């Protein structure tokens with residue numbers, strides 16, 4: 108069984124959130140930091156802690172208890188540069204050795220593998236300057252309101268002596284994320300319901316709804332069955348490096364008015380049955396075909412031409428699709444639709460002969476993003492132009508960055524020939540949401556699957572880093588002194 112008191116909460120359960128702070132820091136005094144960390148560790152919310160919090164939230168609602176329930180949770184993760192600074196040997200983390208994305212760092216990986224646009228001199232990604240520095244670690248603070256979070260941040264600052272000559276850390280940048288208000292809660296800034304299809308985990312999840320099968324815990328957690336590092340050597344992970352997970356953080360800006368403008372200017376004239384559509388309906392269908400789900404969350408593989416909010420809201424049905432029966436067809440869902448690109452299901456697992464089935468469990472990631480920035484203003488809607496920064500603080504966990512995030516971005520989203528369909532004349536094209544390169548895709552028009560549509564980048568990466576979220580035992584035994 109998993110030791111839920113040893114695993115940081117965000118990995119398996121997601122820290123409960125309305126608001127989150129990502130506080131990126133550098134370690135300025137190693138000896139002090141390792142001492143201070145001892146006082147910090149009791150603040151870390153584990154999976155067990157999150158489960159207790161969720162129960163408290165449920166009780167509060169059910170029993171209509173008076174007053175506000177103020178809850179917060181803190182997690183901590185380190186970059187490879189952080190371990191170097193601390194003088195901690197992290198070879199037991201990076202199964203890929205010096206080439207492992209964790210060791211290389213996202214700043215370099217962004218240029219060599221992820222396809223992020225480069226800055227003027229071509230050597231670094233065109234990112235917010237804060238992310239071009241070496242970042243040693245990140246505190247994730249999550250909770251019910253910004254006041255709770257600021258209080259928690261102050262508590263952490265006191266532990267690490269921030270503002271005194273004895274400080275052991277320096278803040279590089281703090282980024283705030285907020286769940287969107289009212290009915291948009293749970294929806295990302297383009298308007299689509301998000302966070303519906305995270306993997307379920309063997310030995311942890313008790314409710315398994317129809318959909319992709321549960322994955323081994325080791326797909327997400329280091330040192331467990333399914334962790335590819337154990338294929339190199341069963342004892343590859345030292346004790347301190349088990350029960351952890353790699354966090355890929357991405358600071359992704361979304362150009363929402365421009366996205367909406369694109370949908371307005373390219374409405375589909377007819378649906379896949381040949382039924383004529385009003386312009387608004389044609390734009391809505393186009394957006395749904397780019398994502399692979401309607402804004403409600405309903406998968407277009409099940410509801411191809413008309414939204415179905417009841418389907419979207421039913422957890423027993425909203426993941427129960429495999430792109431089966433439409434192998435080699437984009438009629439219901441384009442090959443390059445975001446959810447088909449990032450989890451191709453039967454396209455790889457039950458492919459048409461002569462291709463052999465490929466199990467894609469090892470590619471699953473646990474997504475924990477949160478939105479940042481304000482709602483669209485009237486002026487932005489009117490001008491069709493972004494005037495305020497907004498987007499997604501994308502975060503995902505996995506036991507291998509090479510198999511998970513990096514692979515999905517590079518080999519799937521950015522690769523126009525993926526998924527492979529030998530019998531089709533057209534290439535799928537790039538993922539229209541996150542693909543980097545020339546964003547061209549086929550299959551958007553269900554009645555003319557070969558037609559290509561070119562679009563600008565609506566999602567622009569402006570920063571990121573790869574981190575490792577250690578276990579509580581790892582923090583105590585090896586990182587703190």
Ligand code: N7H
Pocket residue numbers: 295297299300301302303304305357359360361398400445446447449450472474498499501512515516540541566
């Ligand atoms: Fe994506 N979006 O709103 O369009 N994503 N994503 N993503 N994404 C998903 O299934 C979105 C990004 C995955 O198992 C949904 O929970 C946006 C990155 C994966 O069926 C929506 C951004 C990566 C899945 C979005 C963004 C991924 C997924 C459907 C950036 C990895 C699950 C809701 C701003 C490299 C697929 C859901 C499955 C789903 C959107 C980023 C991966 C609506 C706006 C960077 C694996």
